Amino acid sequence: MPSSISSSEAMPAGxxxxxxxxxxxxxASDRPGVAxxxxxxxxxxxxxxxxxxxxxxxxxxLLAGWELYWRSTGVTPGYYNSNSExxxxxxxxxxxxxxxxxxxxxxxxxxDVQLPVWEKATGERPIQLxxxxxxxxxxxxxxxxxxxxxxxxxxxxxxxxxFPGIAARSDVVPxxxxxxxxxxxxxxxxxxxxxxxxxxxxxxxKLNTVVKRQNWPARPGxxxxxxxxxxxxxxxxxxxxxxxxxxxxxxYRELARRIWAQEFGHPRPGMETPEKARKVIDEQIxxxxxxxxxxxxxxxxxxxxxxxxxxxxYTYEQKYFPRAExxxxxxxRTGAPGIHFDDYPELQGYYLPEWSxxxxxxxxxxxxxxxxxxxxxxxxxxxxxxxxx
Numbered sequence: 001m002p003s004s005i006s007s008s009e010a011m012p013a014g015x016x017x018x019x020x021x022x023x024x025x026x027x028a029s030d031r032p033g034v035a036x037x038x039x040x041x042x043x044x045x046x047x048x049x050x051x052x053x054x055x056x057x058x059x060x061x062l063l064a065g066w067e068l069y070w071r072s073t074g075v076t077p078g079y080y081n082s083n084s085e086x087x088x089x090x091x092x093x094x095x096x097x098x099x100x101x102x103x104x105x106x107x108x109x110x111x112d113v114q115l116p117v118w119e120k121a122t123g124e125r126p127i128q129l130x131x132x133x134x135x136x137x138x139x140x141x142x143x144x145x146x147x148x149x150x151x152x153x154x155x156x157x158x159x160x161x162x163f164p165g166i167a168a169r170s171d172v173v174p175x176x177x178x179x180x181x182x183x184x185x186x187x188x189x190x191x192x193x194x195x196x197x198x199x200x201x202x203x204x205x206k207l208n209t210v211v212k213r214q215n216w217p218a219r220p221g222x223x224x225x226x227x228x229x230x231x232x233x234x235x236x237x238x239x240x241x242x243x244x245x246x247x248x249x250x251x252y253r254e255l256a257r258r259i260w261a262q263e264f265g266h267p268r269p270g271m272e273t274p275e276k277a278r279k280v281i282d283e284q285i286x287x288x289x290x291x292x293x294x295x296x297x298x299x300x301x302x303x304x305x306x307x308x309x310x311x312x313x314y315t316y317e318q319k320y321f322p323r324a325e326x327x328x329x330x331x332x333r334t335g336a337p338g339i340h341f342d343d344y345p346e347l348q349g350y351y352l353p354e355w356s357x358x359x360x361x362x363x364x365x366x367x368x369x370x371x372x373x374x375x376x377x378x379x380x381x382x383x384x385x386x387x388x389x
Contacts, residue, residue, distance in 0.1 A: 066200050067198060067199060067200050069200075070199045070200045070205050071199050074244075074245050074248075074249070075199040075200075075202070075205065075230075076199055076233070077195065077196055077197055077198055077199050077201070078195065078196075078202070078233045078234055078235075079191065079195050079196075079234045079235060079236055079238075080195060080201070080202050080203055080234065081110075081131070081132070081234050081238060081240070082187065082190075083169075083171065083172045083175040083176075084175075084179065084183055084184070084186070084187035084190075085187060085191070085238060086129065086131060086172045086175075086176070086238070087172065087175055087176040087179050088184075088187065089127055089128060089129060089237065089238055090127075090129060090172075090176045091176070092127055093127065093143075093146065093148055093149050093151075094146070094148045097127065098146075098148040098149045098150050098151060099150050099151045100124065100126060100127050100151045100152075101118075101124060101126040101127070101151055101152045101153075101154065101378075102126065102127045102129055102143065102149070102151060102152070102153050102154070103126050103127070103128050103129060103130050103154050103156070104129055104130055104136035104139050104140055104143075104153060104154065104155045104156065105130040105136050105154075105155060105156020105157070105158065105305075105307075106130060106131070106132060106133060106134055106135070106136065106156060106158045106161040106162070106166075107130070107131075107132040107133065107158070107231070107232070107356070107357060108130075108156055108158050108307035108308075108309075108356065108357060109130040109154070109156030109305070109307060110128065110130035110131065110132060110232070110238070110240050111231070111232050111240050111241060111242050111357040111358065111363065112307050112308075112357060112358045112363050112366055112367070113126075113128075113130075113154075113363075113366075113367050113370065114239065114241065114363050114364055114367040115128060115237065115239040116239065117364055117367040117368050117371070118367060118371055121368065121371045121372070122371060122375065125237075126154075128237065128238040128239060128240070129238075130156060131169045131172060132168070132169065133161065133166060133168035133169060133228075134161065134166060134167055134168050134169040134170050134172075135161055135162050135164075135165050135166050135167060135170070135284070136155050136156065136162070137162075137165065137284060137287050137288060137291065138167065138170040138173050139172075139173060140153065140155060140288065140291045140292075140295075140302075141287065141290075141291045142173050142176075143291075143295065143300075144290075144291040144292075144294035144295050145294070147298070149298075149300065150298060150299070150300060151300065152300065152301050152302075152303075152378050153295065153300065153301070153302045153303070154303050154304075154305055154374060155288075155302060155303070155304050155305070156304075156305055156306075156307055157304050157305065157306050157327065157330070157338075158307070158309075158356075159306075159317045159320075159321035159326055159327070160263070160268065160313075160316065160317055160320070160321065162284065163280070163281045163284050163285075163321055163326050164268040164270070164271060164280055164284075165280065165283065165284045165287075166268075191236060202230065204229060204230040205230075212227075213226075213227065225262055226255075226258065226259045226262065227259070228256075228259055229252075229255065229256060229259065230243060230245075231243055231246065231256065231354070231357065232357075241360040241363055242353065242357050242358065242359050242360050242363065244360060246353040246354055246359070247351075247353050247359050247360075253353050253354060256353070256354035257311075257312065257354050257355065260312060260313060260354060260355060260356065261312055263316065264312050264315070264316045267320050268280075268320070271320070277320070278325070281321075281325065281326060281329075285329060285330050285333050285334070286333075288330060288333075288334055289333045289334045289335075292334040292335070292336050293334075296335075301378050301381035302334070302336045302381070303336060303337050303338070303339065303374060303377045303378055303381060304330065304331065304334075304336055304337070304338040304339070305338070305339045305340075305370070305374070306327060306338065306339065306340040306341055306342075307341060307358075308341045308347065308348065308350060308352060308358065308366075309352065309355060309356055310352045310355050311352070311355035312355050313355040313356045314355070323340070323342075327340060336381065337377045337380065337381055339370070339373055339374065339377060344369075344373060346369040346373075347366065347369055347370060347373075350362040350363075350365070350366050
């Protein structure tokens with residue numbers, strides 16, 4: 001059957017048909033011996049230069065509109081803590097900075113501890129290796145296996161992440177060991193040409209992420225959990241603080257609390273019964289004890305810190321991760337000192353807008369109060385390790 005868009009209409013054998021000026025359809029008889037004839041079509045003349053220019057201008061206008069939209073909501077450019085950026089900081093240990101203080105933990109250590117304040121107090125800027133939503137144990141084990149590391153380790157303990165062994169971003173460790181030249185180049189280009197200048201470049205504002213979080217109709221059997229939203233701003237060396245929008249925008253703050261509240265009504269998966277919970281907690285503490293023992297054998301002091309939490313998070317942690325069965329047991333079995341915010345008045349009374357992280361301005365004061373305590377514990381721990389040998 002002839003088609004309005006096909007060149008396969010039946011024509012008399014051996015014929016050439018001129019369909020339009022500049023266009024000739026060639027038939028099989030025009031190419032004797034060619035088994036698979038390919039139609040030859042002339043491309044009609046078009047103003048390709050203006051077309052290309054128009055497409056480029058349209059693309060730039062759309063990009064500018066997307067950028068201006070996000071900036072109008074309070075978003076500003078910043079680094080976004082990719083695996084490559086974590087690996088970049090981790091690599092410093094093997095490139096001559098193995099004697100430095102390293103910070104491990106989940107988002108509370110990442111957001112609450114301010115590197116400039118630490119540097120001002122001690123003269124040393126720590127290497128920030130904490131990462132959101134992830135137990136620090138894989139990173140602690142990695143340092144324990146690295147002979148280049150001879151410094152000090154501060155390990156943050158967020159109970160709901162540390163003791164269940166949550167590993168949302170633990171792939172950063174194997175990524176660090178396998179990262180290739182092209183990935184490093186891509187990170188350099190991203191950090192120098194894109195992240196410092198474009199607000200929309202943050203993963204939280206990707207188009208597919210924005211589409212997924214729209215208020216779509218509920219479907220049977222599909223959970224309607226809200227994914228965590230942007231909570232922080234970061235610098236090139238991963239110094240990070242809570243995003244001011246959580247403090248200034250009450251609606252956004254309530255959204256963040258509502259997202260966290262999805263966790264509060266039930267225990268972590270795999271910890272549904274007291275027996276299961278004890279088994280999981282024991283496994284994590286056993287891993288921590290083994291890693292600490294390796295580090296202490298190299299005279300590397302380790303100090304644990306329990307950063308503040310409040311409101312719904314504190315209540316949840318008290319219910320499912322009571323101190324006597326988690327924190328106290330961790331310190332006992334590792335033999336390492338610990339700093340629990342409940343034990344120090346100077347580590348209390350800060351504003352945590354969504355109950356889990358200290359507001360940026362208060363994080364400065366918190367770090368200033370934390371550093372002398374940490375330094376004292378490091379000094380005592382190093383002396384203890386030295387005498388033990």
